[in-house]
Amino acid sequence: MQQFRNVLVGVDLSHADRICTTELSAPAQYAVERAIWLGRLVKAQVTFFAALDVSPQTEDLLAEDFEHVSRDIRDAAEEVLAELVSRAKQDGVAAQSAFTFGKPWREIIRRVISNQHDLVVVSTRDLGAASRLLFGSTAMKLLRKCPCPVWVTKPAPEPDVANILVPSDLTDVAAHALDVAVSAGQLMNARLHVLHAAEFEFEHRVWLTGVPQERLESYRKETRSQSERELQEQLAATDYRTLTHGVQIQVVDGPADQVILQTIEEQHIDLLVMGTAARTGFPGLLIGNTAERLLPELSCSILAVKPADFVCPVSVD
Numbered sequence: 001m002q003q004f005r006n007v008l009v010g011v012d013l014s015h016a017d018r019i020c021t022t023e024l025s026a027p028a029q030y031a032v033e034r035a036i037w038l039g040r041l042v043k044a045q046v047t048f049f050a051a052l053d054v055s056p057q058t059e060d061l062l063a064e065d066f067e068h069v070s071r072d073i074r075d076a077a078e079e080v081l082a083e084l085v086s087r088a089k090q091d092g093v094a095a096q097s098a099f100t101f102g103k104p105w106r107e108i109i110r111r112v113i114s115n116q117h118d119l120v121v122v123s124t125r126d127l128g129a130a131s132r133l134l135f136g137s138t139a140m141k142l143l144r145k146c147p148c149p150v151w152v153t154k155p156a157p158e159p160d161v162a163n164i165l166v167p168s169d170l171t172d173v174a175a176h177a178l179d180v181a182v183s184a185g186q187l188m189n190a191r192l193h194v195l196h197a198a199e200f201e202f203e204h205r206v207w208l209t210g211v212p213q214e215r216l217e218s219y220r221k222e223t224r225s226q227s228e229r230e231l232q233e234q235l236a237a238t239d240y241r242t243l244t245h246g247v248q249i250q251v252v253d254g255p256a257d258q259v260i261l262q263t264i265e266e267q268h269i270d271l272l273v274m275g276t277a278a279r280t281g282f283p284g285l286l287i288g289n290t291a292e293r294l295l296p297e298l299s300c301s302i303l304a305v306k307p308a309d310f311v312c313p314v315s316v317d
Contacts, residue, residue, distance in 0.1 A: 001119075001183045001303075002042050004149075008117040009035040010108050010138065011050045011084065013077055024080070030155040031123035032084055038121075039093035041187055047117070048084040048097040050077050051107035074099060105141035109314040112148055121151045135295060143276065143295070147312040149180065149305045156270055156301075165193045165269040167260050168231060173275030173307040175234045180305055181273035182238040191245035193267055194235060196227045197256035224251045257293040264300055273303045 012028045024032070032048070039046040052073065081097035088095035100107050108120060125136045135143075135152065142150045166181035168174040178194065185192045198220070228251050240247050248267075252259045264272065295302075 001038060001180060001187050003180075003183065004038065004042060004119040005044045006115070006117045007035055007039060007044050007046045007119045007121060008108065008112060008115075009046060009048050009084075010104060010120060010122040010142070011048050011081065012104075012123060012136070012138070013050045013052060013080060025123070025125075026155055027123035027125065027153070031121050031153045032087075034151070034153050035121045036088045036091055036093055036095075038119075038187070039088060039095070040091050044093075044119075046088055046093055046095045047111075047115070048081045048088075048095065049099070049108060049111055050081060050097075051100050051102050051104040052077065053101070053103045105138045105145070106314060108138070108142060109146050109312065110316050112146060113312070113314070114316050117148055119149050119151060120146055121153065124152060124154050140295070143302075143304050145313055147306060147310060149303060151303045152301060154299075154301045162190055163193060163267055163269045164188070164190045164271045164273060165195060165260070165263060165267065166273045167195045167197065167256065168234060169256070169275075170196065170227065170230045170234070171275065171307075173305065175237065176308075177273050177275040177305050178234050179238050180303065182240050182243065184271065184273060184303065185240075185243045185245075188271070189244055190270070192240065192243055192247045193263065193269065194231055194247060194249045195260065195263055196231055196251045197259040198224055198227055198251055198253050199255060220253070224253075227251045257297075260294055261297055264298070269300050271301045271303060272298065273305070276304050276306055 009032060011032065012025065035046050038044060077099045078097070081099060085095045085097050098111065108122075111117065112120060120142060122139050122142060124139065139150075139152045143152065164181050164185050166174075166178050168178060181192060181194075184190070228249060231249050231251070235247065235249070250263070252263070254262075260272070263269065
């Protein structure tokens with residue numbers, strides 16, 4: 001995370017049936033705090049950005065004096081954003097703000113492209129007593145389509161992150177996610193957990209051929225060992241030795257989404273850092289089978305990074 005120097009914070013100003021609120025929800029406040037914290041530690045520029053989507057139905061309701069009402073909404077929004085800028089500057093963080101009308105996810109991505117932001121920070125919806133992370137439509141769209149890393153924060157009982165998990169499928173984007181996770185562990189004084197899910201989907205077919213169980217188990221053992229060696233190689237390319245609380249490497253049998261969720265629960269993971277990938281034929285549309293199955297079940301914050309060849313489907317024009 002020390003590589004992030006130009007951070008965009010998507011500030012959610014809508015609440016319940018109110019188009020624009022002057023009081024941020026607890027998740028939105030937490031996202032702001034995390035961004036200011038990061039900006040202070042890595043000396044990053046932070047931009048607080050809000051976009052309000054005024055639907056055609058709302059426009060009809062406000063048709064009699066839409067220009068006046070929209071001006072009032074803009075003034076209220078800019079006042080809230082100005083307060084966030086002031087708060088950041090009090091902490092020694094270079095900050096600015098911007099506001100526009102439009103779909104928040106699309107306007108955030110356009111802002112990322114035009115201003116070359118290298119990290120987007122957004123909040124979850126207000127969870128109340130729920131334990132699972134509740135993604136709003138904006139967060140989901142950004143995870144799928146935003147060209148730069150996206151950090152979806154979930155308010156935590158304790159301010160400090162104690163455990164970070166990075167699942168690796170041994171690809172280049174997983175190696176990039178690992179590098180980001182090591183950096184996060186340094187800043188957050190956290191322990192790093194590196195995980196690989198070993199899946200043997202073809203075994204039922206091999207079993208039908210009469211291959212002895214001993215040979216299958218030998219194959220599984222060698223596959224696990226090879227995966228662990230590759231994880232070690234990926235880790236060696238980072239400066240993980242600087243982590244105060246060290247690194248735990250695990251190779252676990254099973255479907256990736258199930259293994260990740262189980263590890264999050266067992267190891268009390270606070271932040272999941274993972275690489276995502278677009279499916280062939282639809283640039284930026286989806287972020288891979290594992291992530292799609294995983295996201296609705298998460299109970300922790302997530303920092304998602306895209307592969308180097310990711311093609312964003314949104315244009316500035």
